[in-house]
Amino acid sequence: MTHSDIRKPFPWHILVFLAPGLLIYLTVSVYPLLDTLRLGFFSEDESGATFFVGMQNYANLLFSEVWSEPFWNALKNNLKFFVIHMLLQNPIGLLLALLLSSPRLRLSGTYRTLLFMPTMLSVVIVGFVWQLLLSPLWGISEDFMYNIGLGDYFDAWLGKEGTALVTLSLISVWQFVGIPMMLIYAALLNIPEDLNDAGVVDGANSWQIFWNIKLPLLLPTISMVSILTFVANFNAFELIYAVKGALAGPNFSTDIMGTLFYRTFFGFQLQQGSPTMGAAVATLMFLIILIGVAIYLFFVQRRIQRFQL
Amino acid sequence: MSFLTIKGAFRHAAKIGLGVFALTTLTAEAGDKLVIESWRNDDAKVWNDVIIPAFNKSHPDIKVTFTPTPPADYNSALQAKLQAGTAGDLITCRPFDVSLALYQKGNLEKLNDLDGMNNFPEVAKTAWSTDDGKDVFCLPMASVIHGYIYNKEIFKELGLSVPKTESDFFKVLEKIKDESRYTPLVMGTADQWEAATMGFQNVGPNYWKGEEGRKALIDGKEKLTDPEYVKVWEHLAKWKPFLGRGYQAQKYADSQNLFTLGRGAIYPAGSWDITTFNEQADFEFGAFPPPTPDGQKTCYISDHTDIGMGLNASSANKKEARIFLSWMAGPEFAELYANQLPGFFPLGNHKISIKDPVASEFLSWRGQCEQTIRNSYQILSRGTPNMENQLWNVTVQVLNGSMAPKAAAEEVEKGLKTWYQPHM
Numbered sequence: 089m090t091h092s093d094i095r096k097p098f099p100w101h102i103l104v105f106l107a108p109g110l111l112i113y114l115t116v117s118v119y120p121l122l123d124t125l126r127l128g129f130f131s132e133d134e135s136g137a138t139f140f141v142g143m144q145n146y147a148n149l150l151f152s153e154v155w156s157e158p159f160w161n162a163l164k165n166n167l168k169f170f171v172i173h174m175l176l177q178n179p180i181g182l183l184l185a186l187l188l189s190s191p192r193l194r195l196s197g198t199y200r201t202l203l204f205m206p207t208m209l210s211v212v213i214v215g216f217v218w219q220l221l222l223s224p225l226w227g228i229s230e231d232f233m234y235n236i237g238l239g240d241y242f243d244a245w246l247g248k249e250g251t252a253l254v255t256l257s258l259i260s261v262w263q264f265v266g267i268p269m270m271l272i273y274a275a276l277l278n279i280p281e282d283l284n285d286a287g288v289v290d291g292a293n294s295w296q297i298f299w300n301i302k303l304p305l306l307l308p309t310i311s312m313v314s315i316l317t318f319v320a321n322f323n324a325f326e327l328i329y330a331v332k333g334a335l336a337g338p339n340f341s342t343d344i345m346g347t348l349f350y351r352t353f354f355g356f357q358l359q360q361g362s363p364t365m366g367a368a369v370a371t372l373m374f375l376i377i378l379i380g381v382a383i384y385l386f387f388v389q390r391r392i393q394r395f396q397l
Numbered sequence: 398m399s400f401l402t403i404k405g406a407f408r409h410a411a412k413i414g415l416g417v418f419a420l421t422t423l424t425a426e427a428g429d430k431l432v433i434e435s436w437r438n439d440d441a442k443v444w445n446d447v448i449i450p451a452f453n454k455s456h457p458d459i460k461v462t463f464t465p466t467p468p469a470d471y472n473s474a475l476q477a478k479l480q481a482g483t484a485g486d487l488i489t490c491r492p493f494d495v496s497l498a499l500y501q502k503g504n505l506e507k508l509n510d511l512d513g514m515n516n517f518p519e520v521a522k523t524a525w526s527t528d529d530g531k532d533v534f535c536l537p538m539a540s541v542i543h544g545y546i547y548n549k550e551i552f553k554e555l556g557l558s559v560p561k562t563e564s565d566f567f568k569v570l571e572k573i574k575d576e577s578r579y580t581p582l583v584m585g586t587a588d589q590w591e592a593a594t595m596g597f598q599n600v601g602p603n604y605w606k607g608e609e610g611r612k613a614l615i616d617g618k619e620k621l622t623d624p625e626y627v628k629v630w631e632h633l634a635k636w637k638p639f640l641g642r643g644y645q646a647q648k649y650a651d652s653q654n655l656f657t658l659g660r661g662a663i664y665p666a667g668s669w670d671i672t673t674f675n676e677q678a679d680f681e682f683g684a685f686p687p688p689t690p691d692g693q694k695t696c697y698i699s700d701h702t703d704i705g706m707g708l709n710a711s712s713a714n715k716k717e718a719r720i721f722l723s724w725m726a727g728p729e730f731a732e733l734y735a736n737q738l739p740g741f742f743p744l745g746n747h748k749i750s751i752k753d754p755v756a757s758e759f760l761s762w763r764g765q766c767e768q769t770i771r772n773s774y775q776i777l778s779r780g781t782p783n784m785e786n787q788l789w790n791v792t793v794q795v796l797n798g799s800m801a802p803k804a805a806a807e808e809v810e811k812g813l814k815t816w817y818q819p820h821m
Contacts, residue, residue, distance in 0.1 A: 244643035335786060337589045338589070338790075355473065359786055
């Protein structure tokens with residue numbers, strides 16, 4: 089009897105090993121998502137009974153003044169939040185990665201750890217610490233700015249309509265800059281020294297080496313970091329909630345999709361929560377992220393050239 | 398030697414046996430253990446050390462545990478727990494619509510026939526009755542009074558006396574600002590709710606004549622754009638120069654610290670602040686009611702029905718819970734609660750004495766002034782946009798100077814118009 093005569097048994101073990109993960113994924117991720125999509129088509133009366141209303145919730149959210157004003161405001165603020173991250177987090181991450189990968193830098197491991205540290209802190213702690221630092225009453229920012237001669241420019245940044253969102257974005261950038269830094273740093277280490285050496289032999293200066301050799305090779309990583317930032321920013325909630333509360337003041341200047349969702353779904357203070365309307369907001373958040381990721385996949389991801397090194 | 402180890406082993410086995418025994422009795426007893434849901438996490442100590450032991454003196458067989466959730470998460474956490482069927486037996490009720498909604502959804506039991514409910518006047522029960530007043534679903538526990546708390550030492554140092562009228566009030570503030578380095582008025586706008594609660598609802602009743610105005614607003618006879626409401630925001634707009642530097646980023650806890658550190662003179666207060674200040678401030682402080690507009694004889698105060706206690710409709714221990722609620726309706730609880738938590742005033746008809754001087758000062762205003770409750774709490778915050786949240790938002794803007802008083806009034810009235818029939 090040869091080996092090939094025996095029919096291979098069905099690979100049950102694969103199923104068995106996949107099952108726990110798949111089960112967890114289906115129950116805590118896929119099912120709630122689908123149920124949320126379903127719930128968005130319903131409405132609720134005083135007794136808590138739900139009934140089907142079709143697209144009514146979405147029509148309210150997008151077109152009726154009471155709902156559309158906060159919705160567009162939150163979306164606009166969310167876009168600002170994202171743009172600030174894109175403009176600062178990735179370039180700074182790239183710059184730090186380049187500095188860290190410089191062979192002349194000593195103690196680079198220490199810097200790497202220090203820069204990555206805030207990423208691992210709880211958002212609530214970060215929010216609390218920065219509130220203390222920036223507090224006009226007990227904070228040290230004011231003294232610090234006086235010492236460098238800029239004292240007159242100090243203001244209650246977290247409390248004013250014009251500056252609150254930008255300040256919160258900067259705090260978030262400070263916290264998460266470690267992630268693009270580490271990813272880009274890892275990609276940089278993967279670029280073979282030969283390429284740089286070849287560049288040097290061909291007479292390129294370090295700027296030309298960066299621009300023509302390193303950056304093209306880093307682009308896939310940078311675009312991946314960007315899409316991660318996009319998803320994280322449009323799901324953001326904790327920092328705003330920890331610092332400004334669910335009413336995202338002053339005058340909703342820091343209201344983003346996450347806080348709008350929280351207020352709608354759970355209610356706030358005397359406002360009753362509405363699970364159905366909340367589900368509609370959550371569905372729109374999901375769609376916005378889906379569209380963003382789709383655009384990235386079709387228009388960016390496909391054009392990226394991957395170099396075989 | 399071997400004898401000793403055997404003895405040790407016995408002891409060990411006995412311990413394990415005892416443990417198992419304790420565990421089984423614990424699970425057996427879980428049936429008649431009452432769990433209280435609350436947002437007052439500050440009160441855990443008082444419940445555990447004083448109130449529950451006092452109750453157990455007369456009812457040793459009923460075990461009670463107090464399991465609070467932080468205030469900001471309470472509504473959502475409670476809702477989730479009720480839906481999942483894991484909520485406690487007794488539920489601390491916020492006033493008006495939040496609890497009414499729970500009752501309408503069948504989460505709270507009707508308490509009309511509870512022993513001791515007749516100890517409470519109608520007014521006390523309104524916050525937890527249906528709109529027609531027929532059914533009561535929570536036992537009234539306590540109200541909070543608004544006013545100002547002031548630093549007596551600073552007042553003495555600067556030779557100030559307690560202001561009676563609005564112009565007195567601003568003169569006092571002016572004097573503190575000009576003649577000292579103290580912050581005249583200690584309040585921030587970062588958390589937003591103080592602006593509406595300690596600002597608008599504190600100052601306001603004097604202008605809209607308490608209950609009269611509150612009811613007229615509900616009936617639609619008065620509008621927020623009427624002068625008596627615009628005047629409230631005009632009054633608040635005048636606060637701006639007297640608030641501390643950077644008050645836009647000053648949170649509630651910051652204000653409390655600022656005042657208890659002796660750096661500020663007057664603190665727009667809710668009577669619940671007394672407990673915190675008693676613990677933290679090492680100077681003498683007093684209280685005065687909101688000064689009346691010049692020439693007005695009657696004064697009005699916000700004596701807001703704030704806390705009630707309801708019975709979870711799906712509780713497995715309704716009999717025990719009712720016993721506990723009836724005990725809470727009696728004089729013993731009222732006296733304990735009022736003295737343990739100065740600043741929370743009982744709502745029943747019992748004669749009780751309050752030992753804390755500042756708390757009894759607050760309570761004495763009930764005899765001098767007309768009482769009312771916050772005007773956004775009954776009915777008017779039922780729809781979207783919600784009047785309470787709108788008040789937070791516009792009042793902060795008025796205090797920050799980014800919105801005119803008139804515009805604030807128009808904004809809130811516009812919100813009411815979108816969903817509330819009498820205002821359309």
